[in-house]
Amino acid sequence: MHEAADALGLSVRTPARLRNNHEEHEAFAALNADAAIVAAYGLILPPAILNAPRKGCLNIHASLLPRWRGASPIQSAIRAGDRESGVSIMQMDEGLDTGAVLLEGRTPITPDDTAGTLHDRLSELGAQLVVKALADSPTATAQDDSQSCYAPRLSxxxxxxxxxxxxxxxxxxxxxxxxxxxxxxxxxxxxxxxxxxxxxxxxxxxxxxxxxxxxxxxxxxxxxxxxxxxxxxxxxxxxxxxxxxxxxxxxxxxxx
Missing domain, CATH: 3.10.25.10 (Formyl transferase, C-terminal domain)
Structure with a gap:
């Protein structure tokens, strides 16, 4: 994606950290964005980033939240034998995938699915849902924290x-x-x-x-x-x- 943006002449910033990085906070706020879209981003967003866009930051998360919060939701769903997965469009807060859910879409996990095949389906579904979320501004629904489970970072x-x-x-x-x-x-x-x-x-x-x-x-x-x-x-x-x-x-x- 970075290479594609460079080819189109679009500015790309890749900070190694965001916490207490006031230069990046100011640069992001200066964009005067309506909303920010986040997908598989490895850094925790501090309040200065979360609150800068007028509609906040929306995360395209590859699970049916609150199930599989964390870094490996696709792998965790298949490994646990889940029969379905999906995408949640989440209004981000300071927690780890704890924000309220705006929209979700579901897909079955077949006996032949790998993380690769499921990832590709969820990518297409997530792209459709985030466009709908931006257009329709649906009501957010709080997650039930008692039903959450954690998808750890893999090595x-x-x-x-x-x-x-x-x-x-x-x-x-x-x-x-x-x-x-x-x-x-x-x-x-x-x-x-x-x-x-x-x-x-x-x-x-x-x-x-x-x-x-x-x-x-x-x-x-x-x-x-x-x-x-x-x-x-x-x-x-x-x-x-x-x-x-x-x-x-x-x-x-x-x-x-």
Missing amino acids: RTDGQIDWTRSAHEIDQQIRAFTPWPGSFTHYKGQVLRIGAVTPLETPSSALAGTMINQELHVACGKGVVRIDRLQKPGRAMMDSAAFLRGNSLSTGDRLD
Whole structure:
């Protein structure tokens, strides 16, 4: 977006901080804006910014607030097994995604959705809703704080698969963390990135993380998953058939 603005000759400011940054406060107030639109912005807005536009600051938040306040609402919804997600247009206040909601739109989360596919749908929905919010000035509805839950900031280490979880929980994690931060496991000292799995109804008494056959079926804390896409270090992500043409994992091998 920054590059697009530069190409159009639009001024862009990218302050590293806003708290006690009076120069940026004054520059923002000088815009004399009717409203400010915020989406996936990593800094907390201080009162001097929140109160500068005549209609305040509106946030396009990728969840059905108050569910999933915080930095990873899309990933958190898929990982938790939510059946739907959506976009909330929120009148921002000084809290973390605590402001009153002006509009919301919903979309189902399908069994095939990843964070990437859901993000793209929510982006289109959010663009439509924020235009409607600016045009119609709908009445704001306060959130019920007792129903809130937190979507934490993610790091790469969060992607390690815990094979003691159920097959469905592991599938949800992998889809939630696609494309970022990705999911991985360790095998004989190497990191294997896991791009997709299918939960199976196959029962297994094997220890969680054990390869139960040579078709990339892995025992979980409950149930079994079939690994459908995976990546070795220094190689591209590939489907299981391509992987097995050049590699083998033996029955009884452990992933951790």
